[in-house]
Amino acid sequence: MKTPRLHGPAMHRQLCRLPTMLLAALVLWLAPGFAPGEGAPDVKLDLTWQFAVGFGAEDERHAYQGDLVYLQVHLTDRDGQPLADHTLRASSANGNMIIEEEVHTDPKGVTEVMVVAERLGEDVIAVSGAGASASLTFQVDEPPVDDFAAYAEQMAVPEMEGVLSWRDLEGVEVEYRDYLMTARFPSELKALDGTEVRIAGYMTPLENSERQRHFVISSQPPHCFFHFMGGPASVAEVLSPDGVRFSYDPVILSGRLELIESSDLGILYRLADATVVDKAVPTPGGR
Secondary structure: OOOOOOOHHHHHHHHHHOOHHHHHHHHHHHOOOOOOOOOOOOEEEEEEEEEEEOOOOOOOOEEEOOOEEEEEEEEEEOOOOEOOOOEEEEEEOOOOEEOOOEEEOOOOOEEEEEEEOOOOEEEEEEEEEOOEEEEEEEEEEOOOOOOHHHHHHHOOOOOOOOOOOHHHHOOOEEEEEOOEEEEEOOHHHHOOOOOEEEEEEEEEEOOOOOEEEEEEEEOOOOOEOOEOOOOHHHEEEEEEEEEEEOOOOOEEEEEEEEEOOEEOOOOOEEEEEEEEOOOOOOOHHHO
16 A cells, blocks of 8 residues: 655645644754754864974974874864763874874863874875864975984084083983883982983973973984984983973973983983973074
Protein backbone atom coordinates (compact mmCIF):
# COMPACT_ATOMS: atom_id res chain seq x y z
CA MET A 1 0.00 0.00 0.00
CA LYS A 2 1.39 3.34 -1.00
CA THR A 3 1.54 6.20 1.44
CA PRO A 4 -0.41 9.15 0.00
CA ARG A 5 1.61 12.28 -0.64
CA LEU A 6 0.17 15.52 0.69
CA HIS A 7 0.45 18.75 -1.24
CA GLY A 8 -0.77 22.29 -0.76
CA PRO A 9 -4.05 22.67 1.24
CA ALA A 10 -4.16 18.97 2.09
CA MET A 11 -0.77 19.11 3.74
CA HIS A 12 -1.77 22.29 5.59
CA ARG A 13 -4.93 20.62 6.97
CA GLN A 14 -2.97 17.61 8.19
CA LEU A 15 -0.33 19.73 9.85
CA CYS A 16 -2.99 21.75 11.67
CA ARG A 17 -4.21 18.57 13.35
CA LEU A 18 -0.79 17.86 14.87
CA PRO A 19 -0.22 18.83 18.49
CA THR A 20 1.70 22.08 18.88
CA MET A 21 4.83 20.45 20.34
CA LEU A 22 4.97 17.84 17.60
CA LEU A 23 4.65 20.55 14.98
CA ALA A 24 7.53 22.46 16.54
CA ALA A 25 9.69 19.34 16.42
CA LEU A 26 8.80 18.81 12.77
CA VAL A 27 9.77 22.38 11.90
CA LEU A 28 13.15 21.91 13.56
CA TRP A 29 13.68 18.63 11.74
CA LEU A 30 12.99 20.31 8.41
CA ALA A 31 15.38 23.20 9.23
CA PRO A 32 18.75 23.14 7.40
CA GLY A 33 21.63 21.65 9.40
CA PHE A 34 19.42 20.03 12.04
CA ALA A 35 19.70 16.32 12.70
CA PRO A 36 17.57 14.37 15.19
CA GLY A 37 19.48 13.49 18.35
CA GLU A 38 22.27 15.93 17.53
CA GLY A 39 23.31 17.28 20.94
CA ALA A 40 27.06 17.94 20.58
CA PRO A 41 28.01 21.61 20.19
CA ASP A 42 29.70 22.88 17.07
CA VAL A 43 33.48 22.87 17.52
CA LYS A 44 35.92 25.50 16.26
CA LEU A 45 39.64 24.80 15.91
CA ASP A 46 42.03 27.70 15.31
CA LEU A 47 45.64 27.10 14.28
CA THR A 48 47.90 30.17 14.45
CA TRP A 49 51.58 30.93 13.87
CA GLN A 50 53.59 31.93 16.94
CA PHE A 51 57.29 32.16 16.01
CA ALA A 52 60.30 30.29 14.63
CA VAL A 53 63.46 29.81 16.69
CA GLY A 54 66.90 29.26 15.20
CA PHE A 55 68.10 31.69 12.58
CA GLY A 56 65.31 34.00 13.68
CA ALA A 57 63.07 34.38 10.65
CA GLU A 58 60.88 37.26 11.75
CA ASP A 59 58.34 37.09 8.91
CA GLU A 60 55.18 35.24 9.82
CA ARG A 61 54.86 31.80 8.26
CA HIS A 62 58.51 31.80 7.23
CA ALA A 63 61.25 29.60 8.67
CA TYR A 64 64.80 28.62 7.82
CA GLN A 65 65.97 25.05 7.54
CA GLY A 66 66.77 23.84 11.06
CA ASP A 67 64.42 26.28 12.82
CA LEU A 68 61.92 25.14 15.42
CA VAL A 69 58.44 26.40 14.54
CA TYR A 70 55.83 27.02 17.24
CA LEU A 71 52.12 26.88 16.40
CA GLN A 72 49.21 27.48 18.77
CA VAL A 73 45.97 25.52 18.72
CA HIS A 74 42.76 26.85 20.28
CA LEU A 75 39.69 24.61 20.58
CA THR A 76 36.30 26.13 21.48
CA ASP A 77 32.60 25.37 21.15
CA ARG A 78 30.19 27.48 19.10
CA ASP A 79 29.79 29.88 22.02
CA GLY A 80 33.51 30.46 22.26
CA GLN A 81 33.94 28.42 25.44
CA PRO A 82 37.23 26.48 25.71
CA LEU A 83 37.18 22.73 25.25
CA ALA A 84 39.68 21.10 27.61
CA ASP A 85 41.12 17.58 27.70
CA HIS A 86 40.62 16.89 24.00
CA THR A 87 43.15 14.90 22.01
CA LEU A 88 44.28 16.37 18.69
CA ARG A 89 46.60 14.98 16.03
CA ALA A 90 49.05 16.96 13.92
CA SER A 91 50.67 16.05 10.61
CA SER A 92 53.09 17.59 8.11
CA ALA A 93 52.37 17.38 4.38
CA ASN A 94 56.06 17.88 3.54
CA GLY A 95 57.35 15.33 6.03
CA ASN A 96 58.82 17.77 8.56
CA MET A 97 59.29 16.37 12.05
CA ILE A 98 56.54 17.16 14.56
CA ILE A 99 57.80 16.96 18.15
CA GLU A 100 54.51 15.50 19.45
CA GLU A 101 52.03 14.30 16.85
CA GLU A 102 49.36 13.82 19.52
CA VAL A 103 48.63 16.80 21.78
CA HIS A 104 46.00 17.60 24.41
CA THR A 105 44.16 20.83 25.14
CA ASP A 106 44.60 22.50 28.53
CA PRO A 107 41.80 24.06 30.65
CA LYS A 108 41.85 27.08 28.33
CA GLY A 109 41.34 24.86 25.29
CA VAL A 110 44.89 25.62 24.16
CA THR A 111 47.80 23.44 23.16
CA GLU A 112 50.91 23.76 21.00
CA VAL A 113 52.40 22.06 17.99
CA MET A 114 56.18 22.24 17.46
CA VAL A 115 57.65 21.50 14.04
CA VAL A 116 61.31 21.06 13.13
CA ALA A 117 61.74 22.73 9.73
CA GLU A 118 63.95 20.16 8.02
CA ARG A 119 62.61 20.02 4.46
CA LEU A 120 62.83 22.97 2.09
CA GLY A 121 59.75 24.34 0.39
CA GLU A 122 56.14 24.82 1.32
CA ASP A 123 54.63 22.78 4.11
CA VAL A 124 51.07 22.41 5.34
CA ILE A 125 50.53 21.49 8.98
CA ALA A 126 47.12 19.95 9.64
CA VAL A 127 45.55 19.51 13.08
CA SER A 128 42.34 17.57 13.65
CA GLY A 129 40.24 16.17 16.47
CA ALA A 130 37.02 16.67 18.41
CA GLY A 131 35.13 16.80 15.12
CA ALA A 132 37.07 19.78 13.76
CA SER A 133 40.20 20.46 11.74
CA ALA A 134 42.45 23.32 10.63
CA SER A 135 45.61 23.77 8.59
CA LEU A 136 48.40 26.31 8.25
CA THR A 137 50.88 26.81 5.41
CA PHE A 138 54.44 28.10 5.83
CA GLN A 139 57.64 28.29 3.82
CA VAL A 140 61.01 26.76 4.70
CA ASP A 141 64.04 28.39 3.02
CA GLU A 142 67.74 27.68 3.04
CA PRO A 143 69.65 29.15 6.01
CA PRO A 144 71.01 32.67 5.47
CA VAL A 145 74.57 31.46 6.16
CA ASP A 146 76.57 28.49 4.85
CA ASP A 147 78.66 27.82 7.95
CA PHE A 148 76.44 27.98 11.02
CA ALA A 149 79.29 27.15 13.40
CA ALA A 150 81.20 30.24 12.25
CA TYR A 151 78.00 32.29 12.38
CA ALA A 152 77.21 31.11 15.91
CA GLU A 153 80.71 31.91 17.12
CA GLN A 154 80.44 35.39 15.63
CA MET A 155 77.05 35.90 17.32
CA ALA A 156 78.16 34.53 20.71
CA VAL A 157 77.33 36.74 23.68
CA PRO A 158 80.35 38.93 24.52
CA GLU A 159 82.00 39.09 27.93
CA MET A 160 80.37 41.78 30.10
CA GLU A 161 81.25 43.22 33.46
CA GLY A 162 79.00 41.99 36.26
CA VAL A 163 77.68 39.10 34.14
CA LEU A 164 78.70 35.49 34.70
CA SER A 165 81.08 34.37 31.98
CA TRP A 166 80.11 31.41 29.82
CA ARG A 167 83.81 30.54 29.68
CA ASP A 168 83.73 30.01 33.44
CA LEU A 169 80.57 27.90 33.13
CA GLU A 170 82.26 25.75 30.49
CA GLY A 171 85.00 24.87 32.98
CA VAL A 172 82.95 21.92 34.26
CA GLU A 173 84.00 18.31 33.62
CA VAL A 174 81.21 16.06 32.31
CA GLU A 175 80.90 12.28 32.15
CA TYR A 176 78.16 10.16 30.54
CA ARG A 177 77.14 6.74 31.83
CA ASP A 178 73.93 4.84 31.06
CA TYR A 179 72.17 7.96 29.71
CA LEU A 180 73.03 9.83 32.91
CA MET A 181 75.23 12.91 32.83
CA THR A 182 77.34 13.65 35.90
CA ALA A 183 79.36 16.80 36.47
CA ARG A 184 82.40 17.83 38.51
CA PHE A 185 82.35 21.58 39.10
CA PRO A 186 85.47 23.56 39.96
CA SER A 187 85.57 25.30 43.33
CA GLU A 188 84.98 28.69 41.71
CA LEU A 189 81.60 27.54 40.38
CA LYS A 190 80.67 25.66 43.55
CA ALA A 191 81.04 28.93 45.44
CA LEU A 192 78.31 30.42 43.24
CA ASP A 193 75.78 27.64 43.85
CA GLY A 194 72.64 29.16 45.42
CA THR A 195 73.77 32.76 44.92
CA GLU A 196 72.27 35.55 42.81
CA VAL A 197 74.02 35.92 39.46
CA ARG A 198 73.49 37.50 36.08
CA ILE A 199 73.60 35.50 32.86
CA ALA A 200 73.36 36.82 29.30
CA GLY A 201 72.30 34.76 26.32
CA TYR A 202 69.78 33.74 23.68
CA MET A 203 66.36 32.38 24.57
CA THR A 204 65.01 29.04 23.36
CA PRO A 205 61.32 28.84 24.37
CA LEU A 206 59.84 25.72 25.90
CA GLU A 207 56.31 27.12 26.02
CA ASN A 208 54.00 28.35 23.28
CA SER A 209 53.57 31.77 24.83
CA GLU A 210 54.89 35.27 24.27
CA ARG A 211 55.97 35.36 27.92
CA GLN A 212 58.14 32.38 28.82
CA ARG A 213 58.15 30.99 32.36
CA HIS A 214 60.25 27.96 31.48
CA PHE A 215 62.91 28.23 28.79
CA VAL A 216 66.57 27.72 27.98
CA ILE A 217 69.24 30.39 27.64
CA SER A 218 72.45 29.76 25.68
CA SER A 219 75.71 31.50 24.91
CA GLN A 220 75.14 31.21 21.15
CA PRO A 221 72.01 31.52 19.02
CA PRO A 222 70.11 28.22 18.90
CA HIS A 223 70.06 26.33 15.62
CA CYS A 224 68.78 22.87 16.46
CA PHE A 225 66.28 22.26 19.26
CA PHE A 226 68.07 19.02 20.19
CA HIS A 227 71.67 20.22 19.95
CA PHE A 228 73.42 23.36 21.15
CA MET A 229 76.69 24.34 19.50
CA GLY A 230 78.65 24.69 22.75
CA GLY A 231 77.38 21.51 24.42
CA PRO A 232 75.56 21.23 27.78
CA ALA A 233 77.84 23.75 29.51
CA SER A 234 76.74 26.45 27.08
CA VAL A 235 73.09 26.41 28.18
CA ALA A 236 71.10 26.93 31.34
CA GLU A 237 67.52 26.06 32.22
CA VAL A 238 65.54 29.13 33.32
CA LEU A 239 62.52 29.28 35.63
CA SER A 240 60.77 32.65 35.80
CA PRO A 241 57.55 32.93 37.86
CA ASP A 242 56.53 36.22 36.19
CA GLY A 243 57.66 35.19 32.72
CA VAL A 244 60.10 36.77 30.29
CA ARG A 245 58.94 38.21 26.98
CA PHE A 246 60.47 36.19 24.16
CA SER A 247 63.21 37.93 22.19
CA TYR A 248 65.33 36.91 19.22
CA ASP A 249 68.11 39.13 20.53
CA PRO A 250 70.18 38.17 23.59
CA VAL A 251 68.96 39.22 27.03
CA ILE A 252 70.48 39.60 30.49
CA LEU A 253 68.77 37.69 33.29
CA SER A 254 69.19 37.82 37.05
CA GLY A 255 68.37 34.85 39.25
CA ARG A 256 69.55 32.19 41.69
CA LEU A 257 72.11 29.83 40.17
CA GLU A 258 71.70 26.11 40.84
CA LEU A 259 74.39 23.58 39.93
CA ILE A 260 73.08 20.17 38.87
CA GLU A 261 75.60 17.41 39.49
CA SER A 262 73.55 14.57 37.97
CA SER A 263 70.94 14.79 35.21
CA ASP A 264 69.32 12.59 32.56
CA LEU A 265 68.10 15.72 30.73
CA GLY A 266 71.50 17.16 29.86
CA ILE A 267 71.11 20.13 32.23
CA LEU A 268 74.10 21.41 34.24
CA TYR A 269 72.82 24.83 35.29
CA ARG A 270 69.48 26.24 36.35
CA LEU A 271 68.56 29.88 36.93
CA ALA A 272 65.63 30.05 39.35
CA ASP A 273 63.34 33.02 40.08
CA ALA A 274 64.75 34.72 37.00
CA THR A 275 63.91 38.26 35.95
CA VAL A 276 65.06 40.44 33.07
CA VAL A 277 67.68 43.09 33.72
CA ASP A 278 66.60 46.38 32.15
CA LYS A 279 69.85 46.87 30.28
CA ALA A 280 69.69 45.27 26.83
CA VAL A 281 72.60 43.32 25.43
CA PRO A 282 74.14 44.85 22.30
CA THR A 283 73.71 42.37 19.47
CA PRO A 284 77.08 41.00 18.31
CA GLY A 285 77.96 41.71 14.74
CA GLY A 286 75.56 44.64 14.59
CA ARG A 287 72.56 42.48 13.79
